[in-house]
Amino acid sequence: MLTGNQVGAVFFDIDGTLVPRTSSSAFLAGFLGHGAEVTRAEDAYAVGDLDNRQVSELDAAGWAGASEKQVADRLDGLPLVSGIAETVAWCRGNGLVPVLATLAWSPVGSHLADRFGFHAYSGPRLETDEGRYTGRVARHFDEYDKRDFALAQARSLGLDPRACGAVGDSRSDLPLFGSVGLSVAFNASEGARAAATATVDSDDLRDVLPVLGRMVAAVR
Template sequence: MLSSDHAGAVFFDVDGTLVPRTSSSVFLAGFLGHRDELAEAEAGYASGVLDNRRVSELDAAGWAGAAAHQVHGWLDGLPLVSGISETVAWCWSNGLVPVLATLAWSPVGGYLTDRFGFHAFSGPRLETAGGRFTGHVARHFDEYDKRDFALAQARELGLAPLSCGAVGDSRSDLPLFASVGVAVAFNASEHARTAATAVVDDDDLRGVLPHLSRLVTATR
């Protein structure tokens, strides 16, 4: 699907963006039994009281003993914003490589990449042993790692950061927003709105397309 004539790339956040009004981790914690504790911890991250490492460790502990094969079935019920398939298809057809740049656990990124046709995904990893989660984090991944992942993807694709866009909603998107040419705050927090080049409030992801089209016209 990749070719040498990309116009750019678009980096999509997951939690709060593709997954509206909640996070994939809180959704999965509902099956694991620590939903309320995690929601409180994520609120602490959003307000700056907790860092991503601490939230990841608290969440990972709740996964201890769960079987890895169960996760895909749970994710089939993940609440998602409308228009993801159409937005990804639009990106590919207009020479923009769609990538997931997210702090969601890697099973989530892998699931969404396979389901919708994203090029690649980022994220932290949970430790497993014997097909079960151990309750520990195998790889931490924060908002700066997210930015660095996106910039590395751009380099691999032969793209300048200013020819790329990002779509996100919160604190974890701010370093990436500052590094790309088009930053779209989608149903976003006040901090993300302030940092973005465009703001979209919509129940359908296709609402961001008029802003992403700037990346296409800039190359023509």
């Protein structure tokens, strides 16, 4: 719920950021039986050998026949960094709207938004038929869509992108990092560290709060 006293927004990545040292796709693919293939594809994406569309189509094929309920139930065991709930509460208490800007599949974003109270979420969508996944992508979503989603969220909230921050870890965060006033590389790749305005290494998301606090002080 928004209070009308927003001074900015913070866009949080999921895979590699809120989900540490892996991705939600790899976690779910392990359950669905194609984990090794997804891990190899994500490694290839990280170095630029595959694009997001190729990775998404490979991963989606492994979802064929799985039920939406099976996946939703599995998400309760998704590995997460400590301090997400507290960080979201701090953001809301300090006039920052917490948003998930991610390439994770939409069931993951929906689950985490409901669980922790994020204002909105982005992501690609999987095709379903009568409650089961077909193995096809219904909507692709890449790193530039992620940036555009975040900027659209800022506009809808009446916020200048320079009053917004992003917390992420990898290649998919770079276009967004270049479009907001503050970017935090959290347990990040070398490329993300080089592009970010601040770097934090921690197992607890609350360790980004001093950086976000400086942004709040600057925009008030």
